[in-house]
Amino acid sequence: MTAFALSDGNSFYCSCERVFDPKLEKRPVIVLSNNDGCAVARTSEAKALGIKMGQPYFQIKDLCRQEGVVALSSNYALYGDMSRRMNVVYNRFSPETEVYSIDETFLDVEHVPRKDRTAWASELRATTCQWTGIPTCVGIGPTKTLAKLANKAAKTLATGVLDLTDPDEQARVMADFPIGDVWGIGRANQAKLLALDIQFAGQLRDMEPKKARGIMTVVGEKIVHELNGRSCMDLESVAPQRQGCAVTRSFGQRVTSRIEMEQAVAGYATRLGEKLRRHGLATDYVTVFMHTSPFNDDEPQRNVSMTVDIPEATNDTMQLIKAARRAVEGLWKSGYRYSKAGIVTQDLVPPGLAQRSLFDGLDHDRAAKVMAAMDEANRRWGRATVVPAAVGIASRSPFTTKFEMRSPRYTTRWDELPVCR
DNA sequence: TCGAATCAG
DNA sequence: ATTTCTGATTCGA
Numbered sequence: 001m002t003a004f005a006l007s008d009g010n011s012f013y014c015s016c017e018r019v020f021d022p023k024l025e026k027r028p029v030i031v032l033s034n035n036d037g038c039a040v041a042r043t044s045e046a047k048a049l050g051i052k053m054g055q056p057y058f059q060i061k062d063l064c065r066q067e068g069v070v071a072l073s074s075n076y077a078l079y080g081d082m083s084r085r086m087n088v089v090y091n092r093f094s095p096e097t098e099v100y101s102i103d104e105t106f107l108d109v110e111h112v113p114r115k116d117r118t119a120w121a122s123e124l125r126a127t128t129c130q131w132t133g134i135p136t137c138v139g140i141g142p143t144k145t146l147a148k149l150a151n152k153a154a155k156t157l158a159t160g161v162l163d164l165t166d167p168d169e170q171a172r173v174m175a176d177f178p179i180g181d182v183w184g185i186g187r188a189n190q191a192k193l194l195a196l197d198i199q200f201a202g203q204l205r206d207m208e209p210k211k212a213r214g215i216m217t218v219v220g221e222k223i224v225h226e227l228n229g230r231s232c233m234d235l236e237s238v239a240p241q242r243q244g245c246a247v248t249r250s251f252g253q254r255v256t257s258r259i260e261m262e263q264a265v266a267g268y269a270t271r272l273g274e275k276l277r278r279h280g281l282a283t284d285y286v287t288v289f290m291h292t293s294p295f296n297d298d299e300p301q302r303n304v305s306m307t308v309d310i311p312e313a314t315n316d317t318m319q320l321i322k323a324a325r326r327a328v329e330g331l332w333k334s335g336y337r338y339s340k341a342g343i344v345t346q347d348l349v350p351p352g353l354a355q356r357s358l359f360d361g362l363d364h365d366r367a368a369k370v371m372a373a374m375d376e377a378n379r380r381w382g383r384a385t386v387v388p389a390a391v392g393i394a395s396r397s398p399f400t401t402k403f404e405m406r407s408p409r410y411t412t413r414w415d416e417l418p419v420c421r
Numbered sequence: 422t423c424g425a426a427t428c429a430g
Numbered sequence: 431a432t433t434t435c436t437g438a439t440t441c442g443a
Contacts, residue, residue, distance in 0.1 A: 033433095033434035037433065038434065055433090059433085101429080103430080104430080184428070184429085188427060189427080189428085218440075219439080242438095243437080243438075244436090246436060247435095248435065250434075295433055296431090
């Protein structure tokens, strides 16, 4: 019988901040998305004040001031490193794990005898907290969907652990488990199910799989099977090759000039190149898009994209910038206040797969060396230490993403190490 | 085969 | 004035 555990960090981004700043303990804390746009992580104290997931910061600024809520810009370098540390712990507790997201990991627990699973999970939790400072919850079940459900239910328990190996226990919890909290049931499907008076996980478990398929496609059919303890999803311990790669961002301020747009998109192309090289992949086309803010619908709207082919698959930043610039040239129209742009690519291939002609072989090698040197400099001294001239002086640009309240990158930058005294 | 819809975190 | 970002999957035209 398959058995999975799901461990996830409580209010993960906020907990990371608390590890390095004990003053945040017991206080309401929120972490904001890019551009300090909206709340993407909240401590229980912040949730109690009524701050919703994804709520725009400007709507709650006053509340935060009144109630002493600490609002922080997101610090992904810190969160990524803390996530890595947690997985080091997990790998000592299970021979096989699947990193599902920055704060969630599935662990294979077939090797743990049923009667020991709760104790095993408690120890996992205690060790994770001791080694990383991050509090977690752990759910266990015979399928991934039930492990997710158990994890969610564990959040309301003082122990932070719930084992749903036993079908009677599953039934007890599912009887009043809200349908919208089931993994894979989003807003649209929740509405469809509620219209059929299906309010709780237990009701969905008892639905005919074919009927679920009719309502929610094959995804819904799988969910029904999984709620019944029939596992349809394996642990994916090796991450599947990524299929696409994108760099998209809202601007700190609206962009109205072509020069700014070109620099912004050149910056995204630069980042795209870094990502591709890190994964050892390449692409032979890029799609660039730009649009105005749909939230300012009294203004003239524009939403366009263009795909530009690259002669052969590459991850060379200069080639990506060249293609991206061609797209901006084709798309640009002034008179609009652009709020967001991005560069997207699909169909990634290993580099060097493409035919390489005798004549430009040397150019390829030279370009690869330049990119390698740039990556190394940026790795050593921080992102954007060296950038192509087309990107401009990023720190002065009006479109640069805002991070006005970012905490130090405690664990990944020597010059931002915490100081003890 | 491509875009839209859906979902997740 | 302010409303994340990235990636995957599925379906139907």
